[in-house]
Amino acid sequence: xxxxxxxxxxxxxxxxxxxxxxxxxxxxxxxxxxxxxxxxxxxxxxxxxxxxxxxxxxxxxxxxxxxxxxxxxxxxxxxxxxxxxxxxxxxxxxxxxxxxxxxxxxxxxxxxxxxxxxxxxxxxxxxxxxxxxxxxxxxxxxxxxxxxxxxxxxxxxxxxxxxxxxxxxxxxxxxxxxxxxxxxxxxxxxxxxxxxxxxxxxxxxxxxxxxxxxxxxxxx
Numbered sequence: 001x002x003x004x005x006x007x008x009x010x011x012x013x014x015x016x017x018x019x020x021x022x023x024x025x026x027x028x029x030x031x032x033x034x035x036x037x038x039x040x041x042x043x044x045x046x047x048x049x050x051x052x053x054x055x056x057x058x059x060x061x062x063x064x065x066x067x068x069x070x071x072x073x074x075x076x077x078x079x080x081x082x083x084x085x086x087x088x089x090x091x092x093x094x095x096x097x098x099x100x101x102x103x104x105x106x107x108x109x110x111x112x113x114x115x116x117x118x119x120x121x122x123x124x125x126x127x128x129x130x131x132x133x134x135x136x137x138x139x140x141x142x143x144x145x146x147x148x149x150x151x152x153x154x155x156x157x158x159x160x161x162x163x164x165x166x167x168x169x170x171x172x173x174x175x176x177x178x179x180x181x182x183x184x185x186x187x188x189x190x191x192x193x194x195x196x197x198x199x200x201x202x203x204x205x206x207x208x209x210x211x212x213x214x215x216x217x218x219x220x
Contacts, residue, residue: 002026002027002028002029003027003028003029003050003051003117003118003121004029004030004031004047004048004049004050004051005022005028005029005030005031005049005050005051005052005053005117006030006031006032006033006034006040006043006044006047006049006051006052006053006078007019007030007032007033007034007053008033008034008035008036008037008039008040008052008053008054008055008058008063008066009035009053009054009055009058009083010035010036010055010058010059011055012035014055014083014106015033015035018030018053018083018113019033021110021113021114022113022114022117024110025114027118028114028117028118031047031048031049032047032049035058036058036059036060036061037054037055037058037060037061037062037063037065037066037069038060038061038066040052040054040061040066040069040070041066041069041070041073041074044070044074044077044078045074048078049078050078050079050121051078051079051080051081051117051120051121052070052078052079052080052081053081053083053104053117054066054067054080054081054082054083054100055082055083055084056082056083056084056089056091056092056095056103057084057085057091062091063082063083063091063095063100064091064094064095064098065098067080067082067095067098067099067100068098068099071098071099071202079101079120079121079123079203080095080099080100080101081100081101081102081103081104081116081117081120081127082095082096082100082102082103082104083103083104083105083106084103084104084105084106085105085106085107090138090139092135093135093136093138093139093140094139096132096135096205096206096209097209099202099206100205101120101123101127101202101203101205102116102119102120102126102127102128102205103127103128103131104116104127123203123204124173124174124175125171125172125173125174125176125204126168126169126170126171126204126205126208127171127205128171129169129170129171129208130171132205132208132209133169133212133219134219136209136212136213136219137212137219140209140212140213140219141213142215143212143213143214143215143216143218144215145213145214147213148209148210148212148213148214149213149214149215151199151200151210151214152199152210152211152214152216154198155195155198155199156198157195157198160181160191161191161194161195161198162216163181164177164181164188164191164192164195165195165207165208165211165216165217166211166217167180167181168192168195168204168207168208168211169208169211169212169217174188174189174192175188177192192204195207
């Protein structure tokens, strides 16, 4: 089945460009479009996309609030890929904090756009780990986020789960983590699932944000 994508951006040219790039791929289908975050929830309920590619700044409801609302109200929500003009932007980090799965620059090359959508849909590695690390270094409260520290303390990760989380922050896929730890891929999948469950994280991105904000891993 193709990956179904919903495009949400107030600029028609941006939506048209993304549609042209994505629909050129045999395994990706653009399910629909919207010009503002306020339209996301009803469209997601009707179209059931796998990925929402959403502008972080829009006039009525921005990508941050739309992400929060979507994750709060829609069961089994799609993956959320924030589309932004500026990489080192606090709005991007707040969107990741709110539950977005990754971000993509509007100036990205077609191959990067396609890669981002596929990677977000698969959820087996972190998108742009170096950029997430830089954002965490600038906006992540230097490991002093109380909620993140409390989540980590409650999690009581095993030594191996801690190893897996550290490798996740570096953007390694399950297969790469398995090779690094000399274990099977299924074993890594079990460890990743345990880490996410213990941290109360929706996905790898949220787990990595918690790792940085709690001080478990230094983003610098």
